[in-house]
Amino acid sequence: MRDIPGEDPWGPGAISTAEWTGVSLAEVLRTARPRQGASHVAFSAPDISADADPPQPFGGSVPLRKALAGEVLLAWIMNGQPLPPVHGGPVRVVVPGYIGARSIKWIEQITVQDHPSDNYFQATAYRLLPADADLRTAGPGAGLSLSSVAVNADILRPCDGAALAPGRADVTGYAVAGDDRGIARVDVSTDGGQTWHQADLGEDAGPWAWRHWHTVINVPPGRTEIIARAWDTAAAVQPESPAQLWNPKGYANNSWARVHVTAR
Ligand SMILES: Nc1nc2c(c(=O)[nH]1)N[C@H]1C(S)=C(S)[C@@H](COP(=O)(O)O)O[C@H]1N2
Numbered sequence: 001m002r003d004i005p006g007e008d009p010w011g012p013g014a015i016s017t018a019e020w021t022g023v024s025l026a027e028v029l030r031t032a033r034p035r036q037g038a039s040h041v042a043f044s045a046p047d048i049s050a051d052a053d054p055p056q057p058f059g060g061s062v063p064l065r066k067a068l069a070g071e072v073l074l075a076w077i078m079n080g081q082p083l084p085p086v087h088g089g090p091v092r093v094v095v096p097g098y099i100g101a102r103s104i105k106w107i108e109q110i111t112v113q114d115h116p117s118d119n120y121f122q123a124t125a126y127r128l129l130p131a132d133a134d135l136r137t138a139g140p141g142a143g144l145s146l147s148s149v150a151v152n153a154d155i156l157r158p159c160d161g162a163a164l165a166p167g168r169a170d171v172t173g174y175a176v177a178g179d180d181r182g183i184a185r186v187d188v189s190t191d192g193g194q195t196w197h198q199a200d201l202g203e204d205a206g207p208w209a210w211r212h213w214h215t216v217i218n219v220p221p222g223r224t225e226i227i228a229r230a231w232d233t234a235a236a237v238q239p240e241s242p243a244q245l246w247n248p249k250g251y252a253n254n255s256w257a258r259v260h261v262t263a264r
């Protein structure tokens with residue numbers, strides 16, 4: 001594994017949870033009354049991206065089924081405050097359970113249509129290519145369009161590389177389930193995954209919010225690797241290593257969370 005030239009080295013950091021207020025897109029669509037044969041809802045925004053080929057405004061789409069599910073919002077309040085411009089104010093789409101790219105900010109137009117958006121960020125970027133695909137020649141429509149995300153978890157404390165005193169140490173993290181599922185269990189291991197014990201799960205705020213977890217481990221003197229993995233309510237579990245899901249763009253890497261600590 002290595003960083004991809006020209007791309008942000010996200011690591012496990014590209015996630016957040018917020019409380020959103022807006023109108024359900026389903027209500028808006030029911031008022032608009034989609035025609036027979038409609039199958040996708042496309043969104044467009046005014047910001048032109050130079051990363052796109054050719055340069056074009058940001059856009060994307062979700063299946064009509066998802067758009068009618070009720071949880072997809074046109075939102076203008078985030079955590080009880082007017083939505084700030086950086087997060088898409090005055091109005092953005094929020095598509096819970098899907099990759100962030102489908103939650104179009106500064107929404108300008110909504111189109112109900114019989115095909116997915118042909119916007120660069122739907123048709124070409126954010127697609128999961130097979131390991132042997134050539135990024136230079138893979139055209140629009142290659143591979144899988146990323147939509148709902150898989151079960152994932154990370155360790156929030158201790159930090160990777162932390163120096164601890166030997167003995168008991170608190171370990172905390174978050175877990176987020178795939179699709180509309182819940183987190184069923186979080187396992188923690190300090191012996192490379194040979195044995196596991198279950199963390200205590202925090203408040204369940206619903207299917208699309210992360211769930212915090214906590215446990216206490218014993219840290220011996222020297223170096224210890226702390227591993228965590230989550231299971232969702234469909235018994236899906238995170239894969240052991242990124243090698244098992246390698247793809248040219250490094251997407252959807254939900255392999256076990258690992259941090260290394262040293263106790264002396
Ligand atoms: N108009 C517009 N919407 C957008 C984007 C963008 O570049 N332009 N980026 C998308 C991506 S890739 C993500 S991950 C989220 C980020 O939302 P945030 O800035 O609120 O964290 O916005 C999405 N919506």
Ligand SMILES: [Mo]
Binds near residue numbers: 100101
């Ligand atoms: Mo993103």
